[in-house]
Amino acid sequence: MLLNQKELYDDPNEFLGIVVNETYGKEFTTVESQLRTNNTLKYAYLSYDESVDRAKLNTKDNFYTNVYSEINTMNVLLSKIDGASGNDNLKPAIKAEAQITRAYYLFLVANIYAKQYDEATIDSENGIAYPTDAAIESKPQLPLKECYEKMLEDCSDENIAALYDNNNINRITKCGGNAIKAMILFQMKKYSDALPYALKALQYNNKIEDRSSVLERGSWKLLPNDGNMILYISPMLDSWDYPSSEQLSLETVSLFEEGDYVRDHSDYWDAEYGESDSGIPGCLEAYGYEAYCTPWGFTVEDVMYMAAECYIRTGKIQEGLDLVNKVRKNRIDTEHYQPFSASTEKEAMALLQRAKFIECIGSYINFFDRKRWNTEADYKKTIIRDLGELGKFSIAPDSKLWVWPFPLRVMQNNSSFKQNYE
Numbered sequence: 001m002l003l004n005q006k007e008l009y010d011d012p013n014e015f016l017g018i019v020v021n022e023t024y025g026k027e028f029t030t031v032e033s034q035l036r037t038n039n040t041l042k043y044a045y046l047s048y049d050e051s052v053d054r055a056k057l058n059t060k061d062n063f064y065t066n067v068y069s070e071i072n073t074m075n076v077l078l079s080k081i082d083g084a085s086g087n088d089n090l091k092p093a094i095k096a097e098a099q100i101t102r103a104y105y106l107f108l109v110a111n112i113y114a115k116q117y118d119e120a121t122i123d124s125e126n127g128i129a130y131p132t133d134a135a136i137e138s139k140p141q142l143p144l145k146e147c148y149e150k151m152l153e154d155c156s157d158e159n160i161a162a163l164y165d166n167n168n169i170n171r172i173t174k175c176g177g178n179a180i181k182a183m184i185l186f187q188m189k190k191y192s193d194a195l196p197y198a199l200k201a202l203q204y205n206n207k208i209e210d211r212s213s214v215l216e217r218g219s220w221k222l223l224p225n226d227g228n229m230i231l232y233i234s235p236m237l238d239s240w241d242y243p244s245s246e247q248l249s250l251e252t253v254s255l256f257e258e259g260d261y262v263r264d265h266s267d268y269w270d271a272e273y274g275e276s277d278s279g280i281p282g283c284l285e286a287y288g289y290e291a292y293c294t295p296w297g298f299t300v301e302d303v304m305y306m307a308a309e310c311y312i313r314t315g316k317i318q319e320g321l322d323l324v325n326k327v328r329k330n331r332i333d334t335e336h337y338q339p340f341s342a343s344t345e346k347e348a349m350a351l352l353q354r355a356k357f358i359e360c361i362g363s364y365i366n367f368f369d370r371k372r373w374n375t376e377a378d379y380k381k382t383i384i385r386d387l388g389e390l391g392k393f394s395i396a397p398d399s400k401l402w403v404w405p406f407p408l409r410v411m412q413n414n415s416s417f418k419q420n421y422e
Helices: 031-036 041-047 062-083 088-113 144-154 157-162 174-187 191-204 211-217 261-265 271-278 300-313 317-328 345-359 365-373 408-413
Strands: 023-025 126-129 141-143 229-231 235-238 284-286 383-386 392-395
Touching (some): 023 041, 031 041, 088 126, 088 157, 088 174, 088 365, 141 144, 144 174, 174 191, 174 229, 174 300, 271 284, 345 365
Antiparallel strands (some): 126 141
16 A cells, blocks of 8 residues: 555765764765765765855755655545545545645655744745645745645644554554644744644653663664654665664764663674774764664654653753653663753753754754754854864854755756755
8 A cells, every 4th residue: 555655765864964963974985085076965065065066966866856756646645545446434544644644754855955944034935845736846836834834734633633543653643643743843943832742642652662672682673663663764664774884973972871772782883883984083883783763754752852842942841851861761771870950941952952862863853953953042053073184164053054955857847946045
C-alpha cells in the first residue's frame, strides 16, 4: 500500500548537519581535501562561504526531487480514494493519513528551502510550492504564511481524530499525527499551542530507549521496532543502519556528557576512524551496524524534548527539565548522572540545548532548532567551526546559508520562483 513505505534521500547529516556544525559529513575524503575544491556545495557548507553560487551548483538535489515525488504519491492517493473499491469505513483514516503525511513532508521542505517562520517578517516571506493534486511541476511558489496555514489545515483535529490508534512506525497514527501538528506549531514558535499536541502524542507512546544495555553488550543496538520510534523514515527503509560513518565536529564531541552510554561504554563513536577519514584529530565517527536511527522521522525522545522546551518557554521550567531528565536517565550511566535543575528560562534552555543536540545527532532536528532559535534574541548565536591549522569558520544567525537553494531544474521550469535566501 502507498502509505506503508516511506523513504527520503539524502541523509540530513550530509548537508543540514554540516551547516549546523553537528558534523563534517560522511565522506571518506579529508576535510582539508574538501576545502581545496572551492566550487562545490560541500565546500560552501564546510567553509561557511556565502560567496559560492549555490543555486548554480545545485544541479542534482535528491532530497527535493524525492520528497516532492512522495508528496505526489499522497496526492494521487487522495484523488482516487473516493472511487476505489473496498471497505468505505477505512477511507476516512486513509485520507487523513495522506493529508497529514503531505503536511509533514512539506514542513520539511519549508524549513530547508525557505526562511524561518517569524511573526515579525512572515507577511513578506516567500515559501515553497504546496501541491494538493498531481500537477506538481506547475504549482506556484506560495507565501510562507500560506504554506503553514495549509499544513495546519492538513493536520486538522478532525484528521488527527480519524487516524488509527495503534502505533505503526511506518504509518502516521494518532501518536504521529499529534506529534506532527505539535512540530508545526513549535517551529512557528507557538509554544503554548504546541504543548497539548506533544503531550497527547506521548499519551499514545512514551517508551524511551534504554541505552544502559550497552554495558552488557559493549555495542549500541537500536532496531526501528524497539518501541521508541514513532515514525521511521530512512533512505533504504529498514535495511539502512544510520548514522553510520557520520563524522562529528569537535564542537559536537565537546557536548557529550561524561558517562554517556554510547560514547563511553560502546565502540560506536570511533576516534581512529574519525581522524583517519576526516583528517581532524578528536573527530569521532559512527562505526557500527546495529543502530537504525531515523534521519527524517521522529522518536518519543524527540517529542519529549519538544514538550520540554514548550514547558520551559511557557514558564514551567522544572516540568520541562523533568522531561529532559527522563531521557537523560537512559543516556548517562549512574555514576555520572545528575538531574538538571534551573531557576531561570535561560539556564534551563542552556541545559536542554546541549543535551538535545547530542540526542538528535543524525536527524534534521538540530538544524531546524538552530534556525528557529536564530530568530529569537535570547537564543541566536554565531556558530564557530575551529579546524585548527585549517582555520576558523563562522556562520551568523542571519546567514543566507540557513536557506537551501531550489534545484536548478525548478528555477528553469518555474520562472516565477525566487530563491528564498535572496
